[in-house]
Amino acid sequence: MTRTRLTLCLSALIALSSSAAVAADDDVSKVNGSITVEAGQTRGDVETVNGSIRIGDNAAVDGASTVNGSISAGDGARANRLETVNGSIRVGSKFTASAGLTTVNGGIFVDRGGRLKGDVETVNGSIGLVATELNGGIETVNGDVTVGIDSHVTGGIKYTKPTGNFTFQRRDPIVIVGPNARVDGPLVFERSVKLYVHTSAKTGAVRGATAIAFSGATPPAQ
Incomplete structure (x- = not known):
């Protein structure tokens, strides 16, 4: 479940601020401050509590x-994985990851040519893929989702029913499966959404929503 995984992520990250782990020589760990991995560099685990992380062109990190x-x-x-709690994740073209991309409060965007394994997950943040191969699923509670042109998602899309502190979304999320996109697994919606599927796209079974077909470059204006 999305919230179980994100809770574990949050607990693991907060632990950085209270204890110092034994780090490998190529690991980078901070409590306060941003971290930059320069273009072409290779690092192990890159971790901070209060700060952003920037990974340069053609650079590699374990996580x-x-x-x-x-x-x-x-x-x-x-990278193997990218995880944040309060912040966005944005990656450039031809980015590859062998595990998932996870955030709680922030969006996720993957540019053209992305190759990802594992799930892409948010709670309160949009998810956008462009010409990306995702060997996993998409999970969220309140975020909009765009499986953009020429993207392929093997593990489906799931919206978890918002409860407790997750009920503040003021409108129904918008889900778009764009031109020539493909979602192999089921599209499961435990909450109300607006689902738009391009006439050239292919999806698995849809549960909990009614797909609205469109044929232009973008869905009809709301």
Whole structure:
């Protein structure tokens, strides 16, 4: 479940501020401050609590984690996983990841040519893929989702019913499956959404929503 995974992520990241782990020589760990991995560099785990993380073009890290800060990665960058709690994740073209991308309060955007394994997850943040291959699923509670042109998602899309502190969304999320996009797994909606599926797109079974077909470059204006 999305919130179970994100709770575990939050607990693990906050632990950075209270204890110092034994780090490998190529690991980078801070409590306060941003971290930059320069273009072409290779690092292990890159972790901070209060600060952003920037991964340059064609750089590689084992993982990048922060609590209060955004994560960005340049064109051709590589990582096992990217995780933040309060911040966005934005990666450039031809980015590859062998595990998931996770945030609680912030959006996720993957540019053209992305190749990802694992799930892409938010609670309160939009998710956007452009010409991206995602060997996993998309999960969120309140965020908009765009499976953009030429993207392929193998694990479906799931919206978890908002409860407790997650009920403040003022409008129904918008879900778009764009031109020539493909979602192999089921699209499961435990809450009300507006679902738009391009006439050239392909999806698995839809549960909890009614798809609205469109044929232009973008869905009808709301």
